[in-house]
Amino acid sequence: MDSSDQKLHIAMFPWLAFGHMIPYLELAKLIAQKGHQISFISTPRNIERLPQLPPNLSSSLITFVKLPLPSVDDDFPEAAEATTDVSQNKVMKLKKVYDALQQPLTHFLESSNPDWLLFDFAAYWAPATARNLGIPCAFFSIFIGACLAFVGPTSPEISPDDRKNPEDYTVPPKYLSVHGGDEGL
Known part of the structure; x- marks a missing residue:
């Protein structure tokens, strides 16, 4: 078959x-x-x-x-x-x-x-x-993949993140590695 x-x-x-x-x-x-x-x-x-x-x-x-x-x-x-x-x-x-x-x-x-x-x-x-x-x-x-990547893992053991306020979500998270063209971020 x-x-x-x-x-x-x-x-x-x-x-x-x-x-x-x-x-x-x-x-x-x-x-x-x-x-x-x-x-x-x-x-x-x-x-x-x-x-x-x-x-x-x-x-x-x-x-x-x-x-x-x-x-x-x-x-x-x-x-x-x-x-x-x-x-x-x-x-x-x-x-x-x-x-x-x-x-x-x-x-x-x-x-x-x-x-x-x-x-x-x-x-x-x-x-x-x-x-x-x-x-x-x-x-x-x-949800689209970009949303999942930006919000990220929910477990601090996987990837610690100190974002607590809405303003903290206006920049890429620390655990998200942006390859190329990220110099201006």
């Missing part, structure tokens, strides 16, 4: 915000149009609120996998499954609830054995999970 004819099964696991889920869904549609199978993984309520697939796209190519959010906090709203469902001060709790999806996601990956896992920023544990299962994975960012 020609490698260009090989059809893949790709699992996609976006963060629980529609500004992330919708770009992931758009990517899923583009990949599915090439004949690849997509498992789009999110919570039941989020999947129900996503835009409908276009009629020209075979629904057999995109499967919506519903992983119910585990209850990990009595103070967390029961019907909340996305950032739009919670106030800003509850988003960190939503991230903790999202982390509790690691085990259900692992079970799904074990049983479905996808060729690839595409994951979002909040699933920091996804690469280790995929590696343990022998599944290649990739981080799909909804």
Whole structure:
């Protein structure tokens, strides 16, 4: 079989915000149009609120996998499954609830054995999970690379940064090496 004819099964696991889920869904549609199978993984309520697939796209190519959010906090709203469902001060709790999806996601990956896992920023544990299962994975960012490079790593152990104020973000960060033409910076 020609490698260009090989059809893949790709699992996609976006963060629980529609500004992330919708770009992931758009990517899923583009990949599915090439004949690849997509498992789009999110919570039941989020999947129900996503835009409908276009009629020209075979629904057999995109499967919506519903992983119910585990209850990990009595103070967390029961019907909340996305950032739009919670106030800003509850988003960190939503991230903790999202982390509790690691085990259900692992079970799904074990049983479905996808060729690839595409994951979002909040699933920091996804690469280790995929590696343990022998599944290649990739981080799909909804942000452009320049933004990620400028904001940089979140861990001070990776790259210490002393930027604390908005003004500090008006110059390149210390950990970002600019090659050539940086004399005027």
